[in-house]
Amino acid sequence: MTAEEALKWVEQRFGATAxxxxxxxxxxxxxxxxxxxxxxxxxxxxxxxxRLPAETYELIDRxxxxxxxxxxxxxxxxxxxxxxxxGKGHFSFRQSVxxxxxxxxxxxVEPLSRALAGRxxxxxxxRREQAAxxxxxxxxxxxxxxxxxxxINPLAEWTQRQCWDFVKEHHLPVNALHQQGYPSIGCGPxxxxxxxxxxxxxxxxxxxxxxxxxxxxxxxxxDGGTK
Ligand code: SF4
Numbered sequence: 069m070t071a072e073e074a075l076k077w078v079e080q081r082f083g084a085t086a087x088x089x090x091x092x093x094x095x096x097x098x099x100x101x102x103x104x105x106x107x108x109x110x111x112x113x114x115x116x117x118x119r120l121p122a123e124t125y126e127l128i129d130r131x132x133x134x135x136x137x138x139x140x141x142x143x144x145x146x147x148x149x150x151x152x153x154x155g156k157g158h159f160s161f162r163q164s165v166x167x168x169x170x171x172x173x174x175x176x177v178e179p180l181s182r183a184l185a186g187r188x189x190x191x192x193x194x195r196r197e198q199a200a201x202x203x204x205x206x207x208x209x210x211x212x213x214x215x216x217x218x219x220i221n222p223l224a225e226w227t228q229r230q231c232w233d234f235v236k237e238h239h240l241p242v243n244a245l246h247q248q249g250y251p252s253i254g255c256g257p258x259x260x261x262x263x264x265x266x267x268x269x270x271x272x273x274x275x276x277x278x279x280x281x282x283x284x285x286x287x288x289x290x291d292g293g294t295k
Contacts, residue, residue, distance in 0.1 A: 071222035075106035095193030113140040117175035119255035189218035
Protein backbone atom coordinates (compact mmCIF):
# COMPACT_ATOMS: atom_id res chain seq x y z
CA MET A 69 0.00 0.00 0.00
CA THR A 70 1.24 3.48 -0.81
CA ALA A 71 0.78 6.24 1.76
CA GLU A 72 -2.15 7.61 -0.25
CA GLU A 73 -3.79 4.16 -0.46
CA ALA A 74 -3.31 3.59 3.26
CA LEU A 75 -4.98 6.90 4.11
CA LYS A 76 -7.86 6.26 1.71
CA TRP A 77 -8.36 2.89 3.39
CA VAL A 78 -8.42 4.56 6.82
CA GLU A 79 -10.97 7.10 5.59
CA GLN A 80 -13.25 4.44 4.12
CA ARG A 81 -12.97 1.89 6.89
CA PHE A 82 -12.75 4.08 10.00
CA GLY A 83 -13.57 7.72 9.13
CA ALA A 84 -13.93 9.88 12.23
CA THR A 85 -13.33 6.91 14.55
CA ALA A 86 -9.66 7.04 13.54
CA UNK A 87 -7.19 9.70 14.58
CA UNK A 88 -3.78 10.87 13.48
CA UNK A 89 -1.26 11.27 16.29
CA UNK A 90 0.88 14.27 15.47
CA UNK A 91 3.97 15.70 17.13
CA UNK A 92 4.40 18.05 14.17
CA UNK A 93 7.75 16.72 13.06
CA UNK A 94 8.77 16.40 9.41
CA UNK A 95 6.77 13.20 8.86
CA UNK A 96 3.70 14.59 10.60
CA UNK A 97 3.65 17.59 8.28
CA UNK A 98 3.73 15.24 5.30
CA UNK A 99 0.98 13.14 6.86
CA UNK A 100 -1.26 16.15 7.51
CA UNK A 101 -1.01 17.27 3.92
CA UNK A 102 -1.77 13.77 2.60
CA UNK A 103 -4.62 13.29 5.08
CA UNK A 104 -6.19 16.62 4.14
CA UNK A 105 -6.65 15.16 0.65
CA UNK A 106 -7.21 11.46 1.25
CA UNK A 107 -8.60 11.14 4.79
CA UNK A 108 -10.38 14.41 5.59
CA UNK A 109 -12.74 12.86 8.20
CA UNK A 110 -9.91 11.53 10.31
CA UNK A 111 -9.27 13.59 13.46
CA UNK A 112 -5.84 14.86 14.50
CA UNK A 113 -4.61 14.89 18.08
CA UNK A 114 -1.39 15.89 19.77
CA UNK A 115 0.15 15.26 23.17
CA UNK A 116 1.32 18.45 24.84
CA UNK A 117 3.85 17.29 27.43
CA UNK A 118 4.33 20.79 28.81
CA ARG A 119 8.02 20.61 27.79
CA LEU A 120 7.75 21.24 24.04
CA PRO A 121 10.01 23.79 22.31
CA ALA A 122 8.46 27.16 21.40
CA GLU A 123 9.16 26.39 17.72
CA THR A 124 6.78 23.43 17.90
CA TYR A 125 3.94 25.56 19.28
CA GLU A 126 4.54 28.12 16.55
CA LEU A 127 4.28 25.44 13.87
CA ILE A 128 1.12 23.99 15.42
CA ASP A 129 -0.65 27.33 15.12
CA ARG A 130 0.57 27.82 11.54
CA UNK A 131 -0.80 24.41 10.56
CA UNK A 132 -4.02 25.03 12.47
CA UNK A 133 -4.55 28.11 10.33
CA UNK A 134 -3.45 26.45 7.08
CA UNK A 135 -5.80 23.47 7.37
CA UNK A 136 -8.56 25.03 9.47
CA UNK A 137 -8.28 22.10 11.85
CA UNK A 138 -8.64 22.14 15.62
CA UNK A 139 -6.00 19.72 16.84
CA UNK A 140 -7.31 17.83 19.86
CA UNK A 141 -4.73 18.47 22.56
CA UNK A 142 -4.10 16.13 25.47
CA UNK A 143 -2.13 17.32 28.50
CA UNK A 144 -0.65 15.18 31.27
CA UNK A 145 -2.57 14.63 34.47
CA UNK A 146 -1.94 17.75 36.56
CA UNK A 147 -1.56 15.96 39.89
CA UNK A 148 0.88 13.42 38.44
CA UNK A 149 3.10 16.21 37.07
CA UNK A 150 2.91 18.14 40.33
CA UNK A 151 3.96 15.07 42.29
CA UNK A 152 6.78 14.24 39.86
CA UNK A 153 8.29 17.74 39.82
CA UNK A 154 7.77 18.37 43.52
CA GLY A 155 9.38 15.07 44.46
CA LYS A 156 12.12 14.72 41.87
CA GLY A 157 12.73 18.12 40.28
CA HIS A 158 12.55 19.27 36.67
CA PHE A 159 15.25 17.02 35.18
CA SER A 160 14.80 13.66 36.90
CA PHE A 161 14.66 12.01 33.46
CA ARG A 162 18.42 12.48 33.02
CA GLN A 163 19.27 10.35 36.04
CA SER A 164 18.29 6.91 34.69
CA VAL A 165 16.32 5.13 31.98
CA UNK A 166 13.71 4.24 34.61
CA UNK A 167 13.22 7.86 35.65
CA UNK A 168 13.10 8.93 32.03
CA UNK A 169 10.41 6.36 31.36
CA UNK A 170 8.54 7.57 34.42
CA UNK A 171 8.45 11.11 32.99
CA UNK A 172 7.46 9.87 29.51
CA UNK A 173 4.83 7.69 31.16
CA UNK A 174 3.24 10.65 32.89
CA UNK A 175 3.62 13.20 30.12
CA UNK A 176 3.05 11.00 27.04
CA VAL A 177 1.91 7.42 27.61
CA GLU A 178 -1.01 8.09 29.95
CA PRO A 179 -2.32 10.99 27.82
CA LEU A 180 -2.03 8.74 24.73
CA SER A 181 -4.25 6.14 26.35
CA ARG A 182 -6.89 8.85 26.88
CA ALA A 183 -6.42 10.11 23.31
CA LEU A 184 -7.00 6.59 21.93
CA ALA A 185 -9.94 5.70 24.15
CA GLY A 186 -12.88 4.75 21.96
CA ARG A 187 -10.87 4.95 18.71
CA UNK A 188 -10.92 2.13 16.19
CA UNK A 189 -7.57 3.07 14.68
CA UNK A 190 -4.71 5.51 14.90
CA UNK A 191 -2.33 6.82 12.28
CA UNK A 192 1.31 7.72 12.87
CA UNK A 193 4.26 9.14 10.96
CA UNK A 194 6.61 6.30 11.93
CA ARG A 195 9.26 5.36 9.37
CA ARG A 196 11.41 2.21 9.48
CA GLU A 197 14.52 4.16 8.63
CA GLN A 198 14.19 6.38 11.71
CA ALA A 199 15.69 4.05 14.28
CA ALA A 200 16.68 0.49 15.16
CA UNK A 201 13.56 0.34 17.33
CA UNK A 202 11.38 1.08 14.26
CA UNK A 203 12.97 -1.22 11.68
CA UNK A 204 10.05 -3.67 11.72
CA UNK A 205 7.24 -1.10 11.44
CA UNK A 206 4.52 -2.17 8.98
CA UNK A 207 2.10 0.05 7.08
CA UNK A 208 -0.82 -1.63 8.84
CA UNK A 209 -0.55 -3.30 12.21
CA UNK A 210 -2.76 -4.26 15.10
CA UNK A 211 -1.64 -2.47 18.22
CA UNK A 212 -1.50 -4.97 21.06
CA UNK A 213 -0.40 -2.25 23.47
CA UNK A 214 -3.68 -0.40 22.91
CA UNK A 215 -6.31 -3.09 22.94
CA UNK A 216 -5.61 -4.43 19.45
CA UNK A 217 -6.89 -1.38 17.57
CA UNK A 218 -5.49 -0.73 14.13
CA UNK A 219 -2.32 1.28 13.81
CA ILE A 220 -1.54 2.64 10.38
CA ASN A 221 1.90 3.95 9.48
CA PRO A 222 1.49 5.25 5.92
CA LEU A 223 5.10 6.49 5.73
CA ALA A 224 6.69 3.27 7.02
CA GLU A 225 8.65 2.79 3.82
CA TRP A 226 9.50 6.43 3.15
CA THR A 227 13.02 7.81 3.42
CA GLN A 228 13.89 11.10 5.01
CA ARG A 229 14.80 12.43 1.55
CA GLN A 230 11.32 11.56 0.26
CA CYS A 231 9.76 13.50 3.14
CA TRP A 232 11.87 16.58 2.44
CA ASP A 233 11.13 16.40 -1.29
CA PHE A 234 7.40 16.21 -0.52
CA VAL A 235 7.60 19.19 1.86
CA LYS A 236 9.42 21.27 -0.74
CA GLU A 237 7.12 20.27 -3.57
CA HIS A 238 4.03 21.27 -1.57
CA HIS A 239 5.58 24.34 0.10
CA LEU A 240 4.71 23.06 3.57
CA PRO A 241 5.81 24.85 6.76
CA VAL A 242 8.09 22.83 9.03
CA ASN A 243 9.45 23.17 12.54
CA ALA A 244 12.17 25.87 12.51
CA LEU A 245 14.41 23.55 14.54
CA HIS A 246 14.86 21.28 11.50
CA GLN A 247 16.99 24.01 9.92
CA GLN A 248 19.15 24.07 13.06
CA GLY A 249 20.18 20.41 12.88
CA TYR A 250 17.23 18.75 14.62
CA PRO A 251 15.90 15.97 12.33
CA SER A 252 13.70 14.56 15.12
CA ILE A 253 12.03 16.85 17.64
CA GLY A 254 10.44 15.93 20.94
CA CYS A 255 10.49 17.65 24.32
CA GLY A 256 12.94 20.58 24.55
CA PRO A 257 15.20 19.21 27.31
CA UNK A 258 15.38 15.74 25.71
CA UNK A 259 16.26 16.78 22.16
CA UNK A 260 19.48 18.19 20.75
CA UNK A 261 20.85 18.87 17.27
CA UNK A 262 22.73 16.00 15.58
CA UNK A 263 26.06 16.07 13.78
CA UNK A 264 26.29 15.30 10.04
CA UNK A 265 26.14 11.53 9.50
CA UNK A 266 24.57 10.82 12.89
CA UNK A 267 21.40 8.75 13.18
CA UNK A 268 18.13 10.69 12.73
CA UNK A 269 17.14 10.06 16.34
CA UNK A 270 20.63 10.45 17.81
CA UNK A 271 19.55 13.76 19.33
CA UNK A 272 16.65 12.23 21.26
CA UNK A 273 17.63 11.18 24.84
CA UNK A 274 21.21 11.34 23.57
CA UNK A 275 22.58 10.09 26.88
CA UNK A 276 20.86 6.69 26.41
CA UNK A 277 21.66 3.60 24.33
CA UNK A 278 19.84 3.52 20.91
CA UNK A 279 18.05 0.33 22.00
CA UNK A 280 16.09 2.24 24.66
CA UNK A 281 15.08 5.24 22.63
CA UNK A 282 11.33 4.98 22.66
CA UNK A 283 9.07 6.93 24.95
CA UNK A 284 6.51 4.16 25.29
CA UNK A 285 4.07 5.45 22.66
CA UNK A 286 5.22 2.85 20.12
CA UNK A 287 5.94 -0.40 21.88
CA UNK A 288 7.12 -3.54 20.10
CA UNK A 289 5.05 -6.67 20.51
CA UNK A 290 6.43 -9.34 22.87
CA ASP A 291 7.53 -11.44 19.86
CA GLY A 292 9.72 -8.60 18.61
CA GLY A 293 7.30 -7.37 15.95
CA THR A 294 5.74 -3.92 16.10
CA LYS A 295 2.19 -4.81 16.90
S1 SF4 B 1 10.79 13.36 26.33
FE1 SF4 B 1 11.81 14.04 28.25
S2 SF4 B 1 10.58 15.72 29.12
FE2 SF4 B 1 9.38 14.72 27.50
S3 SF4 B 1 8.12 13.29 28.57
FE3 SF4 B 1 9.93 12.12 27.97
S4 SF4 B 1 11.46 12.34 29.62
FE4 SF4 B 1 9.80 13.82 29.98
